[in-house]
Amino acid sequence: MDIRSFSIPTEIHLGAGALEILPSLCGKRVMVVADPVMTQLGFTERVCGLARQAGAATIVFDEVEPDPSQETCAAGAALAEEFKPDTIIGLGGGSTLDVTKTVRAVCETPGATVASQVAAGYNPQPRETGKITCIAIPSTSGTGSEVSRGAVITETTAQGPLKRILFTGTPDIALLDPAVPATMPSHVAADSGYDALAHAVESVASVESHRVTQALAAGAVAAVFANLPASVQETGVTTARNEMHVAAAMAGATMRAGLGLCHALSHQLTPAFGIPHGRANALLLPHVVAYNGQAAVERYTDLAARLGLNGDQPVASLVAALAKLRADTGIPASLQAAGVTKAQLAQALPHMVANGAKDPNARTNPRQPTPDEIERLYWDAWEDRRELAHAH
Numbered sequence: 001m002d003i004r005s006f007s008i009p010t011e012i013h014l015g016a017g018a019l020e021i022l023p024s025l026c027g028k029r030v031m032v033v034a035d036p037v038m039t040q041l042g043f044t045e046r047v048c049g050l051a052r053q054a055g056a057a058t059i060v061f062d063e064v065e066p067d068p069s070q071e072t073c074a075a076g077a078a079l080a081e082e083f084k085p086d087t088i089i090g091l092g093g094g095s096t097l098d099v100t101k102t103v104r105a106v107c108e109t110p111g112a113t114v115a116s117q118v119a120a121g122y123n124p125q126p127r128e129t130g131k132i133t134c135i136a137i138p139s140t141s142g143t144g145s146e147v148s149r150g151a152v153i154t155e156t157t158a159q160g161p162l163k164r165i166l167f168t169g170t171p172d173i174a175l176l177d178p179a180v181p182a183t184m185p186s187h188v189a190a191d192s193g194y195d196a197l198a199h200a201v202e203s204v205a206s207v208e209s210h211r212v213t214q215a216l217a218a219g220a221v222a223a224v225f226a227n228l229p230a231s232v233q234e235t236g237v238t239t240a241r242n243e244m245h246v247a248a249a250m251a252g253a254t255m256r257a258g259l260g261l262c263h264a265l266s267h268q269l270t271p272a273f274g275i276p277h278g279r280a281n282a283l284l285l286p287h288v289v290a291y292n293g294q295a296a297v298e299r300y301t302d303l304a305a306r307l308g309l310n311g312d313q314p315v316a317s318l319v320a321a322l323a324k325l326r327a328d329t330g331i332p333a334s335l336q337a338a339g340v341t342k343a344q345l346a347q348a349l350p351h352m353v354a355n356g357a358k359d360p361n362a363r364t365n366p367r368q369p370t371p372d373e374i375e376r377l378y379w380d381a382w383e384d385r386r387e388l389a390h391a392h
């Protein structure tokens with residue numbers, strides 16, 4: 001028996017004006033968790049206004065930082081315990097959506113705290129589901145948090161910050177309105193767009209992928225290659241940005257099949273060097289695909305063909321195309337170019353190698369690395385050394 005399962009319980013509404021249907025979706029006590037930048041741009045007030053149209057009382061928590069901490073989630077959860085929302089809306093990038101999902105999970109899990117959820121990790125806890133409707137309104141196009149079941153929260157440990165993956169359940173509803181990411185800065189469009197690409201490319205090679213997730217991933221990869229450079233170059237409500245917003249949700253849905261070593265290793269780069277999540281994936285993805293090589297050769301060959309890369313070395317062509325797209329979107333080509341010195345990497349490596357091997361995303365990678373191989377992948381990313389030699 002080799003049964004694969006797939007569901008996207010999130011109800012997705014996409015297209016211009018999607019935000020306007022909010023009054024028909026929310027309840028009477030609405031908590032809005034927002035990025036500070038969404039508040040500055042007036043989106044938080046607009047969302048609160050739409051909730052008030054439905055006769056709802058509203059409260060705002062807009063203190064979410066990038067790579068949100070356990071403490072931020074706890075502050076949001078404390079506000080929710082007091083306000084007792086029937087609807088919680090996440091308005092912002094992946095960090096904000098992750099905090100929103102974590103707060104909802106804490107409120108629906110009897111006796112839970114953020115710390116207990118972090119300790120439970122990716123193991124679902126018994127929950128009173130349906131108590132709070134969770135609505136995700138992403139403002140960036142890439143993390144896929146609007147359709148994913150987990151959240152990434154940063155825990156402070158004695159050894160330094162550590163990214164922890166929690167099971168939170170998916171949002172009930174996602175509103176993909178192109179007006180919301182229209183003002184996203186170009187470098188955020190590049191980094192988050194590359195994150196979407198990493199989700200799709202990693203899930204294709206995952207040991208748990210299947211035809212449904214592979215089809216979604218192939219569609220997302222094609223859309224990213226076709227639209228990411230234009231979405232970086234031009235802000236506003238553009239076709240490229242709209243396509244990227246939908247591609248990000250498609251790629252996010254493929255995470256149901258698991259990711260791989262790129263995410264396992266990028267989760268160490270962000271706390272160590274402050275490199276944004278999507279950019280950290282961009283620095284690693286070509287190297288991880290080259291490393292996986294033969295272990296996922298059929299899946300990579302299909303993907304290469306989908307992109308019109310029909311040469312006799314499909315994996316090498318795919319690796320080159322991933323690196324070229326990275327360059328075309330203005331993302332640095334190497335950890336070195338991203339400002340990490342050789343000495344800094346050498347010092348951080350033991351911690352990163354140990355935690356990278358333990359990251360749950362590594363489990364579904366098609367090739368299981370030794371600690372030496374992980375170390376080598378970080379050095380490959382440091383100098384953008386791309387070769388397929390060690391893939392054979």
Ligand SMILES: [Fe+2]
Pocket residue numbers: 143195198199263277281
């Ligand atoms: Fe990601």
